[in-house]
Amino acid sequence: MNLKPLNEPKELRILRHLNSRMELSEKEIQQYRNLEKGYVGEVVFSQFLKPLGENATLLFDLLLEQNQTLFQIDATLFLNNEIYLFEVKNYCGDFYMDGEILRTISGNEVKSPILQVKRSESLMRRLLSDMGGSAVKLHYYIVFVNPEFTLYQAPPSLKAILPTQMNRFIRKLKTQPAQVSTRQEKLAAKLVERHIEESPYRKLPEYDYGKLGKGVVCLECGSLRMEVFKKRQLKCAACENIENVDDAIIRSVKEFMLLFPEKPVTTPVIHEWCGLFRSNKAIQRILSTHFTQIGTRKVTYYVKQ
Ligand SMILES: [Zn+2]
Incomplete structure (x- = not known):
């Protein structure tokens, strides 16, 4: 059940329209491309999740607040009384792990998805606990969806799903006795209620x-x-x-x-x-x-x- 379906972000739609009707700066074009790429990644991931069908409850793009701190989760899956949180990355090319830092093969540091995930996981844990869901088992993964993504030096303990692991991961989820309890359904609905529609971080070019x-x-x-x-x-x-x-x-x-x-x-x-x-x-x-x-x-x- 898709309780909060995947929609094209408003910021992306606005930037697309503006791109046709005005001259965007290079920075704005970069922002537009990144949003587009991120959204395409989420579409790809949503297709992978499809075989789970009606037995799983899915929430896409939640923006939540815990202790006056905002955090965003690309996809939240309720399955078999456990919750899976996914951070979806559509990176393309060769990357390597340098401790907890992700770098491009030329050595440039990428804004760390690992730290981002750890932060969101801990905020989500506290939020669930406040909502009476502290007993729920929580899993968090970074999903690299692009088939042209390669990651060197990744320790097996890394909470990541690489493109070559994706099908197996979904198959494994599918073999679980699929059920979502009423309590979990309520928890999912509460999260949707708490979703913040207008992100304060949304930065758009000025236009008239x-x-x-x-x-x-x-x-x-x-x-x-x-x-x-x-x-x-x-x-x-x-x-x-x-x-x-x-x-x-x-x-x-x-x-x-x-x-x-x-x-x-x-x-x-x-x-x-x-x-x-x-x-x-x-x-x-x-x-x-x-x-x-x-x-x-x-x-x-x-x-x-
Ligand atoms: Zn045309």
Whole structure:
């Protein structure tokens, strides 16, 4: 049971939209790529966990607080009255262990996932104890999901699952008598309740409406060069990708809502945001069909259905 499913992080979605509509600094592009890579890693890991099916309770991307300290856990698995915590890493290339430090083969230190895991494990243990779950057995692993990842000098005691061990690890979990007690279910639900949605660490580039590029972003190449092609179709002038007009506008409205949650969605605003048509008509039709209209004839705006 997927009690808290894996979703694309909000920060990643915002950065992707901004990347199409403004010039990001190198640091921001790096942040965007890292988030993308991290998310892809979690998607890969979630696929590995699939064979566990309904017998396991899964929570993805929990951000929790214990004693005014925040900690994040990529995946939490409740299985057979035990809890598994996973820190997922999508590193690619050759690395080695230098004591407790993880280094790239050229010697650069990588922000230590081992310390991160130890810290989260101890905070989670205390949090569970506060929630009445102190008797639960807790396991914590760093999962390296990328098949092109190699780790030298790793001691067998390292709480890590390497790409070559992944299938065996899941098979082993699968052979366990799968059951989650009601008590554990309650514990899992309590953790979801405690999840903090808005991370205070979320750092986004500053942006304002006036300076963002207007148009419909192409799903294939990310450019703003979608143009009216046939009736009810758009075509990208850069890569020739074709998309249905309604789908493209709906997606652009959702993008606008994510970037500017405080701005009212009106026909003229979306008309300008999408920059496609001479008249407002098509925009008005799509908004009134796919979103909920609020207000009178004079002041009308739209919200999600
Ligand atoms: Zn394109």
